[in-house]
Amino acid sequence: MMMKMEALRLKLQEIVGIPLTIKELTKQDSNSFFNYKNSTLMDSVVNEGEVWFPLYSKDDKMSVLAGELNALSLEEVQFMELILANMRDQTTSSLTPLEEEERNIQSISSWIQGQIQLGKLDVPIPEDLAIQKRISSGMVPLLLSSEGIHSPVISYIQLKKLLISYFDGEILLIPLKENEWLILARKELILGGVEEKDDDQEETDAEILSAFCVGLHELVASEWVGVFQLSVALPLDPRNGLPATIVMLRETITLGKTFHITDQIHYPWELVLERLVFSIPESQRARFLEEVADHSIQLTDAETLMTLETFFQLDCNVSETAKRMYIHRNTLLYRLDKIKHETGLDVRRFGDAVLIKLTILLYNVTKRK
Incomplete structure (x- = not known):
C-alpha cells in the first residue's frame, strides 16, 4: 500500500508542480478532521495553510497527502480529490479479507x-x-x-x-x-x-x-x-x-x-x-576444554557421536541403546570401551557421562565458530 501511495504522490506532484508529502495524522486529528469510521470521508480539508487529501486509514489513524494551500488552484484541488476518491474506491473494493x-x-x-x-x-x-x-x-x-x-x-x-x-x-x-x-x-x-x-x-x-x-x-x-x-x-x-x-x-x-x-x-x-552452555563466556568454555582434555576429535567421530547421543537419550541404558541402534549388545559395549580407552572417561559412570556430554556441547558452540 505504501509503495502504491508513494508512486501516486510522485505522479500527482509532477502534474501539479508543487511538493506533496504523505503524513500520518494522530488519532485525535484523524477523528477531528475525517469521519472515516462511518465511511463518509470528506474529499479534503484545510489545516494550517495545507490541504489534506485522505489516502487510507490504519489502526484508527488516517494517512493524508498534503500540499500547500496557496500553491494549488481550485481546479487542481478538485482534480486531486477526484483521482484520490477513485483510488480509494478501487482499493477498498479490490481487497480480499486476507489482504485486508x-x-x-x-x-x-x-x-x-x-x-x-x-x-x-x-x-x-x-x-x-x-x-x-x-x-x-x-x-x-x-x-x-x-x-x-x-x-x-x-x-x-x-x-x-x-x-x-x-x-x-x-x-x-x-x-x-x-x-x-x-x-x-x-x-x-x-x-x-x-x-x-x-x-x-x-x-x-x-x-x-x-x-x-x-x-x-x-x-x-x-x-x-x-x-x-x-x-x-x-x-x-x-x-x-x-x-x-x-x-x-x-x-x-x-x-x-x-x-x-x-x-x-x-x-x-x-x-x-x-542454553546454559551457550551462556558461558567463550574464554571459560575454552578453559574447561583444556582442563578436562579436548577429546573433541574422538567424540565427534560420526559413529561415536551417534552412539553417545542415542546412549544419552535412552538414559545410559545399554540394552535399550543396542536395540535402538540395531546392533548387538557386545558391539555397543566394545564401542563404549573404545571411548573409555581413548578419553579415559567411562560413560557408564554418571560423572564421566556428564563430562563427555558437556565436552560435546562445548565443542559444538566453540570449535564451529
Whole structure:
C-alpha cells in the first residue's frame, strides 16, 4: 500500500508542480478532521495553510497527502480529490479479507519489532491495536523461518491459507523479519480441550506439540522446497510479554542450529543444558576444554557421536541403546570401551557421562565458530 501511495504522490506532484508529502495524522486529528469510521470521508480539508487529501486509514489513524494551500488552484484541488476518491474506491473494493487482514496485522508486527529493539520485552499488547482483541490466553506460539541464498519468496496469503488447512481452524500469522513468521494458534486446535493440567499432562502436551510440528514442518518444506527452521513453546498468554516470547523462540532456533545442526525443529524444553552452555563466556568454555582434555576429535567421530547421543537419550541404558541402534549388545559395549580407552572417561559412570556430554556441547558452540 505504501509503495502504491508513494508512486501516486510522485505522479500527482509532477502534474501539479508543487511538493506533496504523505503524513500520518494522530488519532485525535484523524477523528477531528475525517469521519472515516462511518465511511463518509470528506474529499479534503484545510489545516494550517495545507490541504489534506485522505489516502487510507490504519489502526484508527488516517494517512493524508498534503500540499500547500496557496500553491494549488481550485481546479487542481478538485482534480486531486477526484483521482484520490477513485483510488480509494478501487482499493477498498479490490481487497480480499486476507489482504485486508495482512494490511491490518502489519501494525502489531511493527509494534513487536519496535519493542524488541528497545529491549522492552515484557510489555502488554496496547489496547488500541485492533489485533489485540483476537489474542487470548492459552495460545501456542510457533516461530517459522526460512533461510539461505535461494530462500523462496512466500506471500502472506499463500502461507495463511496453507496454515489454516493444516490447523483446521483460524490462526494468527504475523510477519516479522524477512521470511520469518510468528504463528499464534488456540491450544484446542493442537492439544484438544483439557481443563486441568498437571506435570504428566505437560509432558503429554510436549509430545503432542512435537508430533504436530513434525507434520507442519514437512508440509511447509514440501510446499516451497526450502530450508525451514521451526520452534514452538507450550501454551501461554501472549497478551503479556509477546516480544519476550519471540526472543525466546529465536534463541531456541539459534541453540538448535548450533548444537543439533541436522535438526530443523527445535523445542525449548529439550535445550535447557544447551542454553546454559551457550551462556558461558567463550574464554571459560575454552578453559574447561583444556582442563578436562579436548577429546573433541574422538567424540565427534560420526559413529561415536551417534552412539553417545542415542546412549544419552535412552538414559545410559545399554540394552535399550543396542536395540535402538540395531546392533548387538557386545558391539555397543566394545564401542563404549573404545571411548573409555581413548578419553579415559567411562560413560557408564554418571560423572564421566556428564563430562563427555558437556565436552560435546562445548565443542559444538566453540570449535564451529
